[in-house]
Amino acid sequence: MADAELIHRCQQGDHAAFEELVKRSERRVYGLIYQIVRSTNDVEDIAQEVFTKLFFSLPQFRLDASFDAWLYRIAVNQCYDYLRRRKRNPQVTQADLSEEEAAFFESDESVTLARPADISKRMEIKQLAENLLSALPPKERSLLILKEIEQFSIEELASIFKTSKSAIKLRLFRARNHLKAVYEKSKKRK
Amino acid sequence: MEHRQLKGLIEEYCEGTLSPEVYPKVTQHLAQCHECKQHLRLIRLTQGITAASKGIAPPFPAPGFSRQVLQAVAQQRDNYLFWRPLRIVALRTIPAMAILALILGVVAYMQMTALLDAPNKSEMSQLESYLDLPTNWGQEDAVLSETISRDPDRVVKTLMGGQTNPSKSEGKVK
Numbered sequence: 001m002a003d004a005e006l007i008h009r010c011q012q013g014d015h016a017a018f019e020e021l022v023k024r025s026e027r028r029v030y031g032l033i034y035q036i037v038r039s040t041n042d043v044e045d046i047a048q049e050v051f052t053k054l055f056f057s058l059p060q061f062r063l064d065a066s067f068d069a070w071l072y073r074i075a076v077n078q079c080y081d082y083l084r085r086r087k088r089n090p091q092v093t094q095a096d097l098s099e100e101e102a103a104f105f106e107s108d109e110s111v112t113l114a115r116p117a118d119i120s121k122r123m124e125i126k127q128l129a130e131n132l133l134s135a136l137p138p139k140e141r142s143l144l145i146l147k148e149i150e151q152f153s154i155e156e157l158a159s160i161f162k163t164s165k166s167a168i169k170l171r172l173f174r175a176r177n178h179l180k181a182v183y184e185k186s187k188k189r190k
Numbered sequence: 191m192e193h194r195q196l197k198g199l200i201e202e203y204c205e206g207t208l209s210p211e212v213y214p215k216v217t218q219h220l221a222q223c224h225e226c227k228q229h230l231r232l233i234r235l236t237q238g239i240t241a242a243s244k245g246i247a248p249p250f251p252a253p254g255f256s257r258q259v260l261q262a263v264a265q266q267r268d269n270y271l272f273w274r275p276l277r278i279v280a281l282r283t284i285p286a287m288a289i290l291a292l293i294l295g296v297v298a299y300m301q302m303t304a305l306l307d308a309p310n311k312s313e314m315s316q317l318e319s320y321l322d323l324p325t326n327w328g329q330e331d332a333v334l335s336e337t338i339s340r341d342p343d344r345v346v347k348t349l350m351g352g353q354t355n356p357s358k359s360e361g362k363v364k
Contacts (some may be wrong), residue, residue: 019257129242
């Protein structure tokens with residue numbers, strides 16, 4: 001069944017359709033929440049709140065709009081609420097990069113997702129990248145994750161964050177510069 | 191196209207969402223412009239870092255998660271239905287309140303400008319009492335102006351503390 005039809009049935013109050021909709025999107029929502037809050041323990045609670053909010057807000061959803069953007073907007077806002085409520089930022093582990101690791105991030109290999117053959121090296125690089133991203137404030141991190149991992153376009157991001165395309169570009173530019181600064185710092189420390 | 195416009199299109203260039211007419215212009219500009227090249231490098235570096243972190247597996251939803259959500263929905267439904275009318279009223283009231291505040295602001299502004307443009311006597315006296323001015327401050331001002339025009343030296347001496355003979359005062363200092 002197509003998403004639109006499923007959503008239409010949810011709007012009619014069909015609980016089975018809503019359950020199906022949750023099953024289809026739960027993994028993506030889990031992934032996004034984890035990327036923003038960086039706490040395994042709280043992901044389930046936040047995801048539950050996201051889907052509960054989604055259920056109650058579905059009657060207002062227009063079928064011609066993007067469901068993913070709608071769902072991600074709820075998830076991102078819920079993560080921000082959670083972080084504000086807890087008044088704590090996710091734990092930051094500073095990364096120290098070797099020349100080899102720095103060369104990997106600066107090469108085209110990292111973008112094309114070609115990974116080093118050595119599994120332990122691969123895991124090390126993943127962990128370092130994770131630590132670099134963890135050093136960013138949640139708003140900047142979530143924007144970069146939505147752009148580069150979830151592959152949302154500038155236009156879709158503008159719709160998720162309810163702002164203009166130029167504002168999104170500016171925020172992205174700041175987030176990228178911040179990440180670069182963290183990266184440079186890690187390189188120097190090593 | 192100008193440098194600023196082209197720089198603003200680099201994100202779309204990396205996304206691959208540029209039109210076939212604009213794409214070569216950006217490519218050509220990137221080959222010449224150092225600043226834009228740096229911007230592209232910044233995008234590539236951050237793409238590299240985020241892509242490398244992609245492999246970190248997030249926690250997995252438990253098998254009964256969707257059921258759990260439905261239970262939470264059922265629990266919160268009564269609460270939601272109870273507050274819903276109030277929420278709708280509040281949402282509809284916000285624009286009305288904003289319009290009311292605007293109207294009140296305009297009325298207050300009009301009254302204020304009318305007061306400043308045509309102050310009558312009673313309003314002036316109210317202002318004087320508010321500023322704690324003596325009632326005859328207008329007369330004092332006229333007397334002072336007349337004295338200045340008649341004998342400016344005397345006024346200067348008075349303001350300097352009544353020193354009528356500058357040579358005497360210099361002697362005292364010595």
